[in-house]
Amino acid sequence: MAQLTLDKLNKRYGESAQVIKSIDLQVNSGEFIVIVGPSGCGKSTLLRMIAGLEDISGGGMYIDGAYVNDDTPSERGIGMVFQSYALYPHMNVYENMAFGLRLAKLPADEIARRVEESARILQLEPLLKRKPKDLSGGQRQRVAIGRAIAREPKLFLFDEPLSNLDAALRVQMRMEIAALHRRLGSTIIYVTHDQVEAMTLAQRIVVLNRGNIEQVGTPLELYDHPANEFVAQFIGSPKMNLMPATLLTAGATESVVRLWNGKELTVPIPTPASAEGTKVKLGIRPEHIEWGSVADAPYLADVLFVEHMGNETYHYLDSGNLGEPWVVRNPHRSAVAPGDTVGYLLPPEHCHLFDDSGKSFERRGGGAVAMRVPGMDAPAISFAEPMRTNVIH
Ligand SMILES: Nc1ncnc2c1ncn2[C@@H]1O[C@H](COP(=O)(O)OP(=O)(O)OP(=O)(O)O)[C@@H](O)[C@H]1O
Ligand SMILES: [Mg+2]
Helix, strand or coil: CCCEEEEEEEEEEECEEEEEEEEEEEEEECEEEEEEECCCCCCHHHHHHHCCCCCCCEEEEEECEECCCCCCHHHHHHHEEEECCCCCCCHHHHHHHHHHHHEEECHHHHHHHCCEEEHHHHHHHHCCCCCHHCCCHHHHHHHHHHHHHHHCCCCCEEEECCCCCCCCHHHHHHHHHHHHHHCCCCCEEEECCCCHHHHHHHCCCEEEEECEEEECCCCCHHHHHHCCHHHHHHHHCCCCEEEEEEEEECCCCCCEEEEECCEEEEECCCCHHHHHCCEEEEEHHHHCCCECCCCCCCCCEEEEEEEECCEEEEEEECCHHCCEEEEEEEECCCCCCCCCEEEECCCHHHHHEEEECCECCCCCHHHHHCCCCCCCCCCCCCCCCCCHHHCCC
């Protein structure tokens, strides 16, 4: 177990732009941290800096309080699984996993125990004698994970370790990695761009964007209280809908916005008086939009397309010239078809508000506040009811 501190960490490649921009992060001993962010945001670079494979351009890095900027990778006691798993082509699976342990001059029986245990965990036992070229991509990835596990490091770094696995194996490996974390109690920093992996594995998630940390928090903190539009749209799938609005009346407990269609909506979100009259965005997740009857609902939209997932249905509503379609998630099967017009509601207690720069106006009290706006709420229709009755054809 190791504690890791990053203090204003910077990375610049030559004269090119800064790739990591003054990152502060404290990873607690035994913690499972997941770093998420879009391609190119600096995830692998940050991980390689922690591992000692990339020079640090500025700032300090500490493991258990000791300054390690100048330590070699092996001195840092870190096991890393790379995005491009570099296996030794001339060694078989067993030898690949044992190599680092032999270098460290561990006794032969200890090497055998660790390699066999790693192979068992990762279901590699039947493949131990094969060379990497005779393995599938997913199998090679598991060998790379096994090689790191066998080293029993105090800090594990994983760079997208499951990206080459099929969906079923990915779920299984996710559980194996979670179990491994519980069993070894090691500190894990895990990089992925898959937000489902982040939500399911992390104790805390770090959202990285263009070399900056946008927000750090537990999966549900980020989901319920995204600090800004970027986090709001990055965490959660399908992503949060954003609708243009103007802040009409600011308030200490609630605010009134005028939406793109001229309707007013009161939301239980405090805003400062200085923001009155400014452009804002109303955010609402696909699972929080409710259907209303076409006759009474405050909002109507044409359905562009419908995705039937079996266990749930996604409806993509035409947002006119406002940008991307808005998505409504129905947790049941749906008879709504493309070309239909539907009525819908935006429950105020599930709405988020973002200012012109994308920063979130924080909701009060941590949880959802049950509040309805008189006159704005047509009776909501349960998702379980047949939808055709609420549709204009
Ligand atoms: N050796 C290098 N010289 C110059 N720029 C580099 C170098 N290595 C990486 N970069 C740049 O740094 C940025 C971050 O790269 P990095 O590999 O850390 O991204 P990432 O978040 O891991 O992306 P992905 O999800 O695609 O793996 C990219 O813009 C990349 O082009
Ligand atoms: Mg990467």
